[in-house]
Amino acid sequence: xxxxxxxxxxxxxxxxxxxxxxxxxxxxxxxxxxxxxxxxxxxxxxxxxxxxxxxxxxxxxxxxxxxxxxxxxxxxxxxxxxxxxxxxxxxxxxxxxxxxxxxxxxxxxxxxxxxxxxxxxxxxxxxxxxxxxxxxxxxxxxxxxxxxxxxxxxxxxxxxxxxxxxxxxxxxxxxxxxxxxxxxxxxxxxxxxxxxxxxxxxxxxxxxxxxxxxxxxxxxxxxxxxxxxxxxxxxxxxxxxxxxxxxxxxxxxxxxxxxxxxxxxxxxxxxxxxxxxxxxxxxxxxxxxxxxxxxxxxxxxxxxxxxxxxxxxxxxxxxxxxxxx
Numbered sequence: 001x002x003x004x005x006x007x008x009x010x011x012x013x014x015x016x017x018x019x020x021x022x023x024x025x026x027x028x029x030x031x032x033x034x035x036x037x038x039x040x041x042x043x044x045x046x047x048x049x050x051x052x053x054x055x056x057x058x059x060x061x062x063x064x065x066x067x068x069x070x071x072x073x074x075x076x077x078x079x080x081x082x083x084x085x086x087x088x089x090x091x092x093x094x095x096x097x098x099x100x101x102x103x104x105x106x107x108x109x110x111x112x113x114x115x116x117x118x119x120x121x122x123x124x125x126x127x128x129x130x131x132x133x134x135x136x137x138x139x140x141x142x143x144x145x146x147x148x149x150x151x152x153x154x155x156x157x158x159x160x161x162x163x164x165x166x167x168x169x170x171x172x173x174x175x176x177x178x179x180x181x182x183x184x185x186x187x188x189x190x191x192x193x194x195x196x197x198x199x200x201x202x203x204x205x206x207x208x209x210x211x212x213x214x215x216x217x218x219x220x221x222x223x224x225x226x227x228x229x230x231x232x233x234x235x236x237x238x239x240x241x242x243x244x245x246x247x248x249x250x251x252x253x254x255x256x257x258x259x260x261x262x263x264x265x266x267x268x269x270x271x272x273x274x275x276x277x278x279x280x281x282x283x284x285x286x287x288x289x290x291x292x293x294x295x296x297x298x299x300x301x302x303x304x305x306x307x308x309x310x311x312x313x314x315x316x317x318x319x320x321x322x323x324x325x
Contacts (some may be wrong), residue, residue: 011068018031018034019034019038019322019323020324020325021138021139021323022139023133023139023140023141023325024139024140024141024142024150024151024319024323025126025129025130025133025140025142025148025150025252026142026147026148026150026184026187026192027051027148027150027153027154027184027187027188028057028187028210028213028214028217030180030191032217032220032221034322035154035157035188035191035192036123036167036191036192037156037322038154038315038318038319038322039154039157039158039161039167039192039315039318040156040320040321041309041318041321041322041324042154042314042315042317043158043161043162043314043320044318045314045317045321046158046314049084049314051251054084054086055084055085055086055130055317055321056085056086057085057086057321057325058082058085058086058087058320058321058324058325059085059086059087060086060087061082061087061088061117061118062087062088062089062115062116062117062118063078063082063087063088063089063116063117063118063119063120063320064089064090064092064112064115064116064118064119064120064125065078065079065089065090065091065092065119065120065121065122065143065198066092066094066097066119066120066121066122066298067091067092067093067121067122067143068093068094068121068122068124069122069123069124069144070123071143071144072143072286073285073312074120074122074143075091075226076124077272077312077313077316078120078316078320079091080313081313081316081320082300082320083315084317085317085321087117087320087324090116091280091308092108100101102274103202105128105132105135106130106131106135107189108132108134109131109132109133109134109136110136110137110299112136112138113136113137113138115136116140117139117282117324118138118139118140118141118320118323118324119132119136119138119139119140119141120140120141120143121140121141121142121143122143122144122145123144123145124145124146125145125146126142126145126146126147126148129142129145134169134231135253139323139324140157141319141323143181144180145318146180146182146309147180147183147207147210148180148184149180149181149183149184149284149320150184150187151312151315151316152181152184152185152284152312153181153184153185153187153188153290153307154188154315154316154318154319155308155311155312155314155315155316156185156188156242156282156284156308157188157315158311158314158315159280159304159307159308159311160172160194160239160240160280160282161306162303162307162311163280163304164239164280167192167193167194167220168192168193168194168221168222169193169194169195169237170194170195170239170240170251171194171195171197171237171239171240172185172189172194172196172197172238172239172241172242173197173198173199173231173234173235173238173241173242173268174194174196174197174198174199174200174234174241174242174243174263175198175199175231175234175235175241175242175243175265175271175273175292175317176199176200176243176244176246176265176292177200177204177244177248177258177262178198178200178204178205178206178207178211178243178248179204179206179244179248179306180248181244181284182198182200182206182244183206183207183210185242186198186206186210186211186214186225187210187213187214187217189214189223189225190215190217190218190221190223190225191217191221191223192221193221193222193223194223195223195224195229196223196224196225196226196233197226197227197228197233197234197238198225198226198227198228199227199228199229199230199231199233199234199235199265200227200229201229201261201262201265202229203261204261204262205227211225221316231265231271232271232274235271235272235274235275236274236275237274237275237276238274238275238276238279239275239276239278239279239280240275240277240279240280240281240282241267241272241275241279241280241281241282241284242281242283243265243282243283243285243292244283244284244292244295245286245288245291245292246258246259246262246265246288246291246292251314262291262292263293264290264294266294267281267292267293267294267297268291268293268294268296268297269294269296269297272297272300272302275302279302280302280304281293281297281298281300281303281304281305282304282305282308283298283303283308284308285304285305285308287305
């Protein structure tokens, strides 16, 4: 299933109707207006929850969740989010499915399409998620692949909007690996008019195709995208500073080399002092204190990492409401 671009009108629920029944494989596939609307919907759902108001817009809906990788935030936030919206989830592992005994992904997609209303999958290769979506007649949500982490980026936008009051025109500095988290953050920034400056060490640059797509999007929204090898340049005057682990899941054997290659890319108090005095610190978690970030920054007054983690719940509820509501 593919996401068609097009005009999006806000509904009474605050979600773009053109998202219904579509896939969430990457944010670049979404109409630009839909990303802003999802952020607004997430804020609305969060306020409702704080006020003790229940939204049962997914009553009777079911979400199958397939995990080939460990998960804390993705699994819990989707499971709790579906329940809060009136739906329910089925937690599946490849070893528990006939996939482990040779049933094709195409057949699995068709079978799941007859049982549930959507599928969330967290796996290694993005091609696998794309293949599942191609053969499923229900929405497929990317819970993380080697190329993208769109659900995280939606929570990032929600956090920035809550704290800064707007997205367009913000300067966001990213320090670290040009990985899946960065790819989705890049797409989110380009779509919402954020000025993104990334400091990435040589040899760890992001996917060039994804970068070029984001650059084209930025032309439409007024965003800017730039790169440097010098973290201090990226952070100067930034409204927010974002980092991620230096070694992601599946890269553990590279850890020693990466620690050497990423020397000078740690987010510490000295680096944060170059940002705006009201700058935020963001991290998608889990964090390795003492490597990509110091404990002082993680626990300091600029840090919103746990608010950001909580916002996975609200952003994903907005996404589920948009795709299934």
